[in-house]
Amino acid sequence: MTSSTPWTGGSVTSGAYVVLCPNPGPMTLDGTNTWVLLSHRTHEAVVVDPGPLDEDHLRAVLESVRAQGAQVAGALATHHHDDHVEGVPRWMELTDAPVRGGGFGESFAADERIVVGDLDIRVLLTPGHTADSVSFHLPDQSLLLTGDTVLGRGTSIVAYPDGNLTDYLASLDLLQRVAGDAPTILGPAHGPTAADAAVVIRDYRQHRQERLDQVRAALTAGARDAADVAQAVVERVYADVPRAVWPAAKATVRAQLEYLQAT
Incomplete structure (x- = not known):
C-alpha cells in the first residue's frame, strides 16, 4: 500500500530522483513529480514532466541536473495537462533540449525504446486518463513511471470525453503485466512512490x-440520464471529499457510463 505521509520527492533509485513542484492541490496531491533520469556513463539526464510554468521549479530541476555533473539530453511528457507541460516552452x-510528449515533438510509438547512454527507457502507450497518456518502464532500475x-x-x-474507461482498463492491464515481471517500483506523477x-x-483495477x-x-435505482446518474453517484460516493473535486468525479462517472453503454 502507498503511504499517507507527506511526500517531498528525492532519490528513488541510483539513477532516478524526483524534484517536487510546489503546486499542491486536490488534483495534484503534494505537487507534480518531475522525474530526473540519469545516465552515469555519459553524464546526461532525461527529465520526465517538467511541470507547470513555475520559473523557480524549472530552474531547481536544471540546477539539480548540473549538481550531478550532467547535462539535459531531453525531456519526456506523460500527457498534455498543464501541471505536466505548461512549463515546457520555458524549459x-x-x-535548448528537445521535448517529446504532451503535444510536443514526435509522437511516441508502442514498444519504443529510448536509449541515452546507459539509460534504457521503454515507452508504454497507456491511454485512458487522457488520450495521449504514456508511461515509461526502466527495467534496469526496476522503475515504472505511470504519469x-x-x-x-x-x-x-478518467474524465469524459478525453478520458476513456475502455482504454484505461486496458492500460492498467498492460501496466500490470509489465510490473508483474519482476519487483518494480511505482513512480507516479503525483504522490509518493510504492515499492510494489x-x-x-x-x-486500481478493483477500484474501477x-x-x-x-x-x-x-x-437500477432509476436515474434518468447521464447527468442524473453522475450527480447521484458523486453525492453517494464522494460525500466526504471536498466539493472542489466533484466536477472531476462527475466527468469520471460520465466515462463510466460511456463504458457501460459500449459493453
Missing part, C-alpha cells in the same frame, strides 16, 4: 470495478 529555452494513470495516493481521474507497483495497479457497480446501482 526548452533554459536547456497520472496510476497515482501514489488515491485514484486517478503490481499491488497498487491491482487495487467497484465504481462501475455503483454506477449500475444508480441506473
Whole structure:
C-alpha cells in the first residue's frame, strides 16, 4: 500500500530522483513529480514532466541536473495537462533540449525504446486518463513511471470525453503485466512512490470495478440520464471529499457510463 505521509520527492533509485513542484492541490496531491533520469556513463539526464510554468521549479530541476555533473539530453511528457507541460516552452529555452510528449515533438510509438547512454527507457502507450497518456518502464532500475494513470495516493481521474474507461482498463492491464515481471517500483506523477507497483495497479483495477457497480446501482435505482446518474453517484460516493473535486468525479462517472453503454 502507498503511504499517507507527506511526500517531498528525492532519490528513488541510483539513477532516478524526483524534484517536487510546489503546486499542491486536490488534483495534484503534494505537487507534480518531475522525474530526473540519469545516465552515469555519459553524464546526461532525461527529465520526465517538467511541470507547470513555475520559473523557480524549472530552474531547481536544471540546477539539480548540473549538481550531478550532467547535462539535459531531453525531456519526456506523460500527457498534455498543464501541471505536466505548461512549463515546457520555458524549459526548452533554459536547456535548448528537445521535448517529446504532451503535444510536443514526435509522437511516441508502442514498444519504443529510448536509449541515452546507459539509460534504457521503454515507452508504454497507456491511454485512458487522457488520450495521449504514456508511461515509461526502466527495467534496469526496476522503475515504472505511470504519469497520472496510476497515482501514489488515491485514484486517478478518467474524465469524459478525453478520458476513456475502455482504454484505461486496458492500460492498467498492460501496466500490470509489465510490473508483474519482476519487483518494480511505482513512480507516479503525483504522490509518493510504492515499492510494489503490481499491488497498487491491482487495487486500481478493483477500484474501477467497484465504481462501475455503483454506477449500475444508480441506473437500477432509476436515474434518468447521464447527468442524473453522475450527480447521484458523486453525492453517494464522494460525500466526504471536498466539493472542489466533484466536477472531476462527475466527468469520471460520465466515462463510466460511456463504458457501460459500449459493453
